[in-house]
Amino acid sequence: MSMLDRFEETDPLALADALAGDIAARADEIEAARQLPQDIAEKFAASGLYRMCIPKAYGGLETPPWTFIETVERLARADGSAAWCLFIGATSGMVSAFLPKEAAQHIFGDPKVITSGVFAPKGKAVRVKEGFKVNGQWQWGSGSRNADWIMGGAFVMDDSGKPEVLSNGKPNNRMMIMKAGDVDILDTWYVSGLQGTGSTDYAAQDVVVPEAHSVDLIHDKPLERPLYAFPTFGFLGMGIAAVTLGMARTAIDELVGLAVEKTPQGSFKPLAMKPMAHVDVAEAEALVRSARAFLEEATGAAFEAAQAEGVISIPHRRDLRLATTHAVKSSAKAIDLMYTLAGGSSVYRTSPLQRIFRDVHVATQHMMVAGPTLELTGRLFMGLDTDTAML
Template sequence: MTNTEAPPRPELAGRATELVDLIRKHAGWQEENRVLHKEVLQGLRDTGLLKMRVPVRYGGYESDTSTVCDVIAELARADVSVGWTMNTWMIGCWLAGLFPDEVQDEIFADPDVRIGNSVSPNGMAVPTDGGYLLNGRWPFSTGILHSQWFAHSAVMAVEGGDPVPVVIAIPAADLTIVDDWHTVGMRGTGSVTTIAENLFVPQARVLPMLPLILQNQHLSERNADSPVWRVPFSPSAAALAGAVALGTARAAREAFFERLPGRKITYTNYELQVEAPLTHLQVAEAAVKLDEAEFHVRRAAGRLDAKARTGEPWTMEERAVARMDMGAATLRAKESVDVLNTASGGSSIYSHVPMQRIERDMQTISLHGVLHPNTNLELYGRVLCGLEPNTYLI
């Protein structure tokens, strides 16, 4: 099957919605055990959601960015840890689709393969016969506990020159795991640290990062004409990550309104919170901020899909806007969650009340090095002022 002979694409966002109750059933367990539940993993597999960014020749769907964002937001609405892990796996699948086709034949032998990834080059690859020896230590290795492969970032030693950043495809079983994921938020992602010690990596599994990011050059011949792989890395990853923040804000809204009927405002004359003008102001403010977060995610995804269809090149400002959209979506989503958390009162601090977990997860997302609103807004401002970006992840 060629890339142009795609199978019928199911309505995947609806399939994600069908999983919401199952995921919520296990949300507390996932947080306590710092890992995704086996029934949640099976649900993701049974619904075909793991195939969204798998090439069609391996039985995947090659879903567009808008579809993937819709699915991720729905999964995050159920449990942020599931949404974030799916976001990581979809970026991992996309990265795998850039490697030489013979490497993809190995990685995508199972079309439901789960591929984690990291973008921090915390390893060093040194040339050796037939490939490289890799040493490194990567914190925040989301998905590794359930992944068959991992796309780690590193720097490659170059004789007589400066090291260059690369992406390396590694079987998950080849990595050493350090169980250090003891956090206040997004605990279910199991984002432990991974280590490689003198690990041999064949040359075909090492992909130069800068040509990939800046010129969209990759090593796959069979994916070259697919719209999914005709977009730059950073804008594509940014849209998916922003969808997690959007789903988190939706979760907060739903959790708040589920508890609103019958609640009072303690130490006031309001027997019903729903009748208080303060409540009306709070829910309206949260709703507006949620709408703004959705705007940024949908704009980012729509731009990617439109430019992927036409093959139109990306300007530096468009790349910066993509990062800004992610940061702005995260900022507005966090503000929406914060308003509703404040309006939820003291009873929301109990561990069985979803709002307290949603608030902690949202805070954790907003502190992520790539999603951090301040970082992304500064980058956008630099480009608007005619300066060079202060990162290669653009």
């Protein structure tokens, strides 16, 4: 019996290690396809890795946060796009903890189900007898071509055509869970990096969604389990950080291997003997390992609080968001150092460094780890009044 055949008895880290070799060998294929090949997505599903964030009560793994990060990180060492699709599919499973039991079992009951989605409220939902009628178009639909169910954020509109307003004055924004067959997958993902994620646009036209298949990830209450005390948006950022840390580790390893063989033009010494190479590799190691340590510390402290108290405080959420953004920025700096140090060798398609360089600079553009997250956390450190709804 193979490891994939008995995934329920196997931990996510071992599964990631078992899958990594095949994924690394197919990195060029994944990028050329501009999406995750369906057979790889199905292996993720069969292994149970897509179920890392689904409650055990619904047949999921309910994986502790740091194990989730390490699992994604290990796959990212093999290929950033594949790891990105994994964490998107896995984190979308957190929605199950917010759904009524019957709806959660209907959508996530199949152990091989694949889900994806975008929370950004790019849709509009009108109340109808059956629930909601949804129209909209969403960007960054990573893994949507592989999914059985696709989610999209939508403002619920009132009879006057304006967004409904909640008691706190905020618009009513709900995640709508739609059957993949009801969604139009568009062909827009022509990009510089993370090409293999298939993060194309998708659209809904008059798709009817039962009310039980919609959630408010900010105001609805999830199952009272430690994992679901984590903010869903913060958890998304953790996945991005895991991908970039894994890619940074591979970039360093690639450079060290290259440096022994490469003698820069105009030099009589291999790159490995150059003092600047020593400096840059040391700096890259420090960037990656210190950022990883901060992320592990923040994640561990938050999970301990969730286990003990059932909630995660604003300071813990602040530190999680800061640690994730810092990890992404530090990984990008480390990768830049390795890409530059490799010289002309890094520009060829045969070099993993060029793909890692392109991939990380797409990851840095994601709103969950972009510059404004530092402004948000900085305000909290300064003791200023701050909207923490999406922290």
